[in-house]
Amino acid sequence: xxxxxxxxxxxxxxxxxxxxxxxxxxxxxxxxxxxxxxxxxxxxxxxxxxxxxxxxxxxxxxxxxxxxxxxxxxxxxxxxxxxxxxxxxxxxxxxxxxxxxxxxxxxxxxxxxxxxxxxxxxxxxxxxxxxxxxxxxxxxxxxxxxxxxxxxxxxxxxxxxxxxxxxxxxxxxxxxxxxxxxxxxxxxxxxxxxxxxxxxxxxxxxxxxxxxxxxxxxxxxxxxxxxxxxxxxxxxxxxxxxxxxxxxxxxxxxxxxxxxxxxxxxxxxxxxxxxxxxxxxxxxxxxxxxxxxxxxxxxxxxxxxxxxxxxxxxxxxxxxxxxxxxxxxxxxxxxxxxxxxxxxxxxxxxxxxxxxxxxxxxxxxxxxxxxxxxxxxxxxxxxxxxxxxxxxxxxxxxxxxxxxxxxxxxxxxxxxxxxx
Numbered sequence: 001x002x003x004x005x006x007x008x009x010x011x012x013x014x015x016x017x018x019x020x021x022x023x024x025x026x027x028x029x030x031x032x033x034x035x036x037x038x039x040x041x042x043x044x045x046x047x048x049x050x051x052x053x054x055x056x057x058x059x060x061x062x063x064x065x066x067x068x069x070x071x072x073x074x075x076x077x078x079x080x081x082x083x084x085x086x087x088x089x090x091x092x093x094x095x096x097x098x099x100x101x102x103x104x105x106x107x108x109x110x111x112x113x114x115x116x117x118x119x120x121x122x123x124x125x126x127x128x129x130x131x132x133x134x135x136x137x138x139x140x141x142x143x144x145x146x147x148x149x150x151x152x153x154x155x156x157x158x159x160x161x162x163x164x165x166x167x168x169x170x171x172x173x174x175x176x177x178x179x180x181x182x183x184x185x186x187x188x189x190x191x192x193x194x195x196x197x198x199x200x201x202x203x204x205x206x207x208x209x210x211x212x213x214x215x216x217x218x219x220x221x222x223x224x225x226x227x228x229x230x231x232x233x234x235x236x237x238x239x240x241x242x243x244x245x246x247x248x249x250x251x252x253x254x255x256x257x258x259x260x261x262x263x264x265x266x267x268x269x270x271x272x273x274x275x276x277x278x279x280x281x282x283x284x285x286x287x288x289x290x291x292x293x294x295x296x297x298x299x300x301x302x303x304x305x306x307x308x309x310x311x312x313x314x315x316x317x318x319x320x321x322x323x324x325x326x327x328x329x330x331x332x333x334x335x336x337x338x339x340x341x342x343x344x345x346x347x348x349x350x351x352x353x354x355x356x357x358x359x360x361x362x363x364x365x366x367x368x369x370x371x372x373x374x375x376x377x378x379x380x381x382x383x384x385x386x387x388x389x390x391x392x393x394x395x396x397x398x399x400x401x402x403x404x405x406x407x408x409x410x411x412x413x414x415x416x417x418x419x420x
Contacts, residue, residue: 079123094280133177232266
């Protein structure tokens with residue numbers, strides 16, 4: 001048994017019948033709604049310590065970071081150092097396998113609901129690119145175009161398929177290894193061994209479990225309650241015979257936002273029933289909307305998001321006009337009382353995308369002391385985001401249909417299947 005085996009895996013039925021929505025003090029976190037508590041009329045940020053407690057996960061502490069650095073010989077990614085990825089389930093089991101030179105793989109996904117992804121969508125993919133680089137392991141990326149069709153009545157099936165291919169170009173532009181990455185659209189790929197696991201999983205989950213976990217009601221279409229089986233299937237290696245043959249005992253690590261955890265709590269329950277290894281997870285905090293830290297960036301609200309298609313001028317305008325400030329109401333008050341970086345969106349964005357630890361520490365201290373103005377903080381944020389988006393757009397422009405089709409093709413990835 002792994003040293004960090006979840007206590008709740010052993011003694012509690014939490015993974016068997018967990019309500020996905022966490023609503024203490026009006027905080028709501030589920031796969032479709034993210035909202036911090038409202039206290040005295042003020043929107044608060046998400047309480048992640050409370051989520052760790054209520055979801056039954058483990059914090060990523062200094063010992064985990066040190067172990068990753070020792071094993072990989074690489075400084076932990078900025079998203080780990082800054083606590084953006086803050087929680088996990090059995091991450092040490094994956095690190096054990098890496099140390100023992102035993103195979104594992106990464107699994108993440110994207111629900112394509114528009115032509116363009118935004119900065120918040122980049123977070124799991126940037127982190128996956130780092131993990132693939134340091135672990136040199138296979139990665140499977142599920143495009144849940146079927147889910148978007150089921151959950152968004154305004155979308156046509158043909159649109160969802162088109163969004164998948166467009167979003168895949170964004171994903172490829174993050175720099176994944178062509179020989180170790182498989183991207184697939186559910187609407188185009190599901191069948192064969194994949195569908196075999198879907199029906200195995202479906203038989204293990206009752207309609208009552210799906211309703212209670214995700215809050216569905218009798219007016220929801222039946223596809224919604226069934227979708228958990230489709231999102232769960234890539235967690236198991238025999239779903240991908242081109243990569244893993246008939247091996248069903250190779251575990252995966254799933255980097256995802258914490259709101260996706262309810263899906264994988266059910267998946268971990270099912271894994272036990274099917275005698276498959278439970279997927280390990282590593283959870284990210286939400287990338288906040290421009291309007292403040294109590295919500296997450298949304299592709300459906302243009303003024304809430306920096307899109308990867310935005311021009312330099314659009315990025316500057318959005319930060320200057322819409323980004324919530326934690327600074328004083330006037331320059332005098334700001335100098336007297338200082339700013340609040342924990343509430344300031346430009347500072348929060350820098351904490352995601354500015355790699356220099358010394359600079360981010362200096363910015364935080366000077367802003368809190370009232371030395372650095374809100375205008376100067378926004379200016380630095382604009383510079384960093386403009387550079388990131390511009391470089392991304394250059395890489396995406398180089399993704400041809402031939403390259404796209406390569407990533408969409410099932411194939412061997414050179415996994416040593418003799419290692420148990």
